[in-house]
Amino acid sequence: MTNGKTSERLYQDVARSLVEELAAGRFPVGTRLPAERELALRFDVSRPTVREAMIALEVQGFVEVRLGSGAYVLRLPNEGDRPGFDVSAFELTEARLLFEGEAAALAATQITDEELTEVARLVDDIAQENNDPAGTERADREFHLAIARATRNSAIYNAIEQLWDLRQTSPEAALLHSKARTANVKPVVEEHCAVLDALRSRDANAARAAMRAHLAAVLDGLLFATEEQALAQARRATQAKRERYTRATA
């Protein structure tokens, strides 16, 4: 109706149209959406399809469905909810550098001996599985998440975990990450050891510095991996990025 874009699934079209109407301010927070039967007529689909779209909105926290009453707007979509949201590997690693650096600093003041042995075990894990790329990735993730968990702050842990999940949302980013990792397995282990040592001594500043150094190295690996397959035109853009990220790291 209002939009010609058609995806494979009808309920996605309906849900997307409704989200667009929400974003456009058509239905302010607290107001009631049209009835399912009415929406079925408006979109020219069956009621089960409208219900499927409704559940998609409900799961995303946009609306609350009340039996016998209707669907009421809970919140409006914001940037992150819009489609086409994928972060580059650079943005992702920059964010991790800043956030995980602070998380490591906080973790250094909170970590228990048990958690230290757990982190140490994960450092060994990544050293062992240097053959299997999938195992290495998993061990790396667990290492970083264990430190985030040691902050005893679920908001911090959740945010960092979501940054790792973001890697999967973009195939190119995931590929770039794995490519950048293969060449730098041994340095990664050493950098992880440095972080572990700082945590052991409960030195917040050292932990922050070690974590930032590690992720700065990852960032360098990404830049190198990009350059390897880049044209001269892309090389200029990379150079600009390098300037920016080295500035941010300093």
Added chain:
Amino acid sequence: MTNGKTSERLYQDVARSLVEELAAGRFPVGTRLPAERELALRFDVSRPTVREAMIALEVQGFVEVRLGSGAYVLRLPNEGDRPGFDVSAFELTEARLLFEGEAAALAATQITDEELTEVARLVDDIAQENNDPAGTERADREFHLAIARATRNSAIYNAIEQLWDLRQTSPEAALLHSKARTANVKPVVEEHCAVLDALRSRDANAARAAMRAHLAAVLDGLLFATEEQALAQARRATQAKRERYTRATA
């Protein structure tokens, strides 16, 4: 079947059961879930209900449904996906202190003149609407998000935005926040001004310090608001928290 818990909505029961089976490792990543018709038999519900549950899983990124083939596991549920996840106002503000501090530092090196005027306008906004609590909250949020946007890093912006959204997930936390704010409107404006000045001078360290000072003050306000209504027993816990957070801030 495996679980007796029953909520208002059937599709939620089915979806929850499936998520539990995923978390239990019953269906590894990449494997196919049973067919919709089979699940309908297993859960003793109709196929539309199974489909609704399937869409809930799909929206949450757990499975990918392929026409004519089946539903395949994309990722396993993690901590943040489990129910009962709500962060305390303290955790949330501590996370913001660390993350937004770094974001402000990065923003100071990236912000444009146009964005500076935008941030300045938002500082005025919160000063104007010091009567309307809802308007104050909105202006406050926009101020912080504008700074996050100035980092030019969508991963950072998204993470900070989600921290703000987390506030709404817990009614108690939202109430505590609004209560803590009402008393401290004028100091907030001054602290925002300090952040703005640091951004204007493109001083990353000053921006980080100003933002951390602001959020440390918010944290203090939260502790005060908690104490006001706390019993002696709760007071001891608060004291422990104060020690911890002041340590983290130092």
Added chain:
DNA sequence: CTCGTTTTTTGGTAATACCAATTTTCAAAA
């Protein structure tokens, strides 16, 4: 054993019906 066709399985959607909770309507009663 390989390749192409047929059959079966599986998801996608529609249509209909009925129930339960809520909301609205409206008439009876105070």
Added chain:
DNA sequence: TTTTGAAAATTGGTATTACCAAAAAACGAG
């Protein structure tokens, strides 16, 4: 007139059935 309360209409919740299209599996010809 206002209030109250029951009846009617609205709305979501679920089940049933049916049919289509795409994919996968089975199968048969070569």
